[in-house]
Amino acid sequence: KDLSVTGSVNIQNKGKVIISAQDVNQSLVQTITGLQANNNFFVYTSFEPDNGPITNPKExxxxxxxxxxxxxxxxxxxxxxxxxxxxxxxxxxxxxxxxxxxxxxxxxxxxxxxxxxxxxxxxxxxxxxxxxxxxxxxxxxxxxxxxxxxxxxxxxxxxxxxxxxxxxxxxxxxxxxxxxxxxxxxxxxxxxxxxxxxxxxxxxxxxxxxxxxxxxxxxxxxxxxxxxxxxxxxxxxxxxxxxxxxxxxxxxxxxxxxxxxxxxxxxxxxxxxxxxxxxxxxxxxxxxxxxxxxxxSKSKLSPTNTAPIISVLPSLTASTGSNIVINANASDANGIIAYDWIKKSGPDLTMEAKNAASLELKNLSAGTYTFHLLVTDGLKSTSFKDITLVVSGTVVVANVAPTVSAGGDKSIISPLTGLTINGSASDVDGTISSYTWTQIDGPNLSVLNGSQTKDLQASGLIIGNYTFRLSVKDNDGAIQNDEMVVNVSSTVVPTSVTPAGDYAISFPDGLNINKW
Missing domain, CATH: 3.40.50.1820 (Alpha/Beta hydrolase fold, catalytic domain)
Structure with a gap:
């Protein structure tokens, strides 16, 4: 299944048949019926050839x-x-x-x-x-x-x-x-x-x-x-x-x-x-x-040609039975005229669009695959890349990032210079591995205690607005952020009072009011 077979047949009255087969990994194939091993090539020969007429008298x-x-x-x-x-x-x-x-x-x-x-x-x-x-x-x-x-x-x-x-x-x-x-x-x-x-x-x-x-x-x-x-x-x-x-x-x-x-x-x-x-x-x-x-592809007649530049991820992962696409991109001043994908090693699978930039893979089995991409430009110069795909035996589920709350915006009044900010986080498909508080903005650099916990104590605040960010990482490495604002003001805002109406008060006889 991993053989690259080359050769041709040209019989004119009498002829010679050569079938050459080589394992793409250059490892010796154990048994091929009717073929004889010779340095990893397998040659079967019959008849005698007739090379046809001599067309050049000097030959x-x-x-x-x-x-x-x-x-x-x-x-x-x-x-x-x-x-x-x-x-x-x-x-x-x-x-x-x-x-x-x-x-x-x-x-x-x-x-x-x-x-x-x-x-x-x-x-x-x-x-x-x-x-x-x-x-x-x-x-x-x-x-x-x-x-x-x-x-x-x-x-x-x-x-x-x-x-x-x-x-x-x-x-x-x-x-x-x-x-x-x-x-x-x-x-x-x-x-x-x-x-x-x-x-x-x-x-x-x-x-x-x-x-x-x-x-x-x-x-x-x-x-x-x-x-x-x-x-x-x-x-x-x-x-x-x-x-x-x-x-x-x-x-x-x-x-x-x-x-x-x-x-x-x-x-x-x-x-x-x-x-x-x-x-x-x-x-x-x-x-x-x-x-x-x-x-x-090389010629003294053609101008010096730069080989195509290929961009593709060198290694990928997938799960058994899944279908994936390996996306490659190639650029060249002379244009790209051919993409050729081959499987060098790995279990059976279905390959589609083998002559396009994006290779479609279906019916993957557990194991490690190696794919070889050869790209040819308009002047026949070539570049190649090998890509490894590791397929696990279990279904790979995408990680869900944690949910994060920095606690909502808060206000304090000078002379207060600090407060506690209560953050929270949860992860539906795992656990929280770390909390990190940082100051994003503000009139001065505040003092942060507990910056690696969910509850932050911020002090050294002066009048103005501060923005703090809480970053949370889950056990699979996904990070989610939330921000909150602390406003520090200088005066108490007066309370608005609405009169309830007039009242009559009776004082005892002889009461003398000199002071209020």
Missing amino acids: TAIKTSERLQKVSYTSQIPALNSRNLEYLIYKTESYLKDESSKKYPVLFFFHGDGEKKTGTNTIDLLKVSPGLTKLIQDGRNVDFLVVSVQMPVSITWITPGWLNELVEEVQSTYRIDSDKIYVSGYSGGGGGMYHLTATQPHKIAAFVPVAGVNSFWVDKTMIYNNLKDIPEWAFHGQNDNTVTINNMNEPIRQVGLIIPAAVITATKTIYSDSRGNHGSIPFYAYNTEDLYPWII
């Missing part, structure tokens, strides 16, 4: 069942003295079918030190050694041509001219889009990748170091300046002891110091677990699904 398009065709050419650079060199090339299905003059992107892959050509190390070693070449041999499909060269004896990755000659040889032999030439290097091949990118910055549209070495550099100032405005996605292991992570971090740091600043920022993926072992990094890096649309 060495041998009809073979190999996904990677072996090609040789004669080098003209002095260091190689007219020696024959070999490379493997992978062609996309669309390239093989297309008889037009359409041009296609290409990526050059440079291997690690252990795969150098020797008397026993032939170019077929690349098919079984860590790197993109092996994954393609095992069934991985990508949307561009891939050229894997084997470094010959007696030279290095930075021997002048030979990598540029390789690029020109491939460009002249195949229908290559010169604005979409990419390069990636693993381990020691990282030196070749950096060298080619920095010496031919006008040709390379993007580069991808995978645990790559940078120690071959001589003129590092030139290297850093030429790398500055070329898109980079780098992969490394935090604890890689073979090629330390500083080989990735230092070039990126140095490029960041250049003035004027680069208009793009390098993307980094760092593995801090077992995936970061030197020999494991290529498998996980080159199986990063978002890497390939990122690569194909």
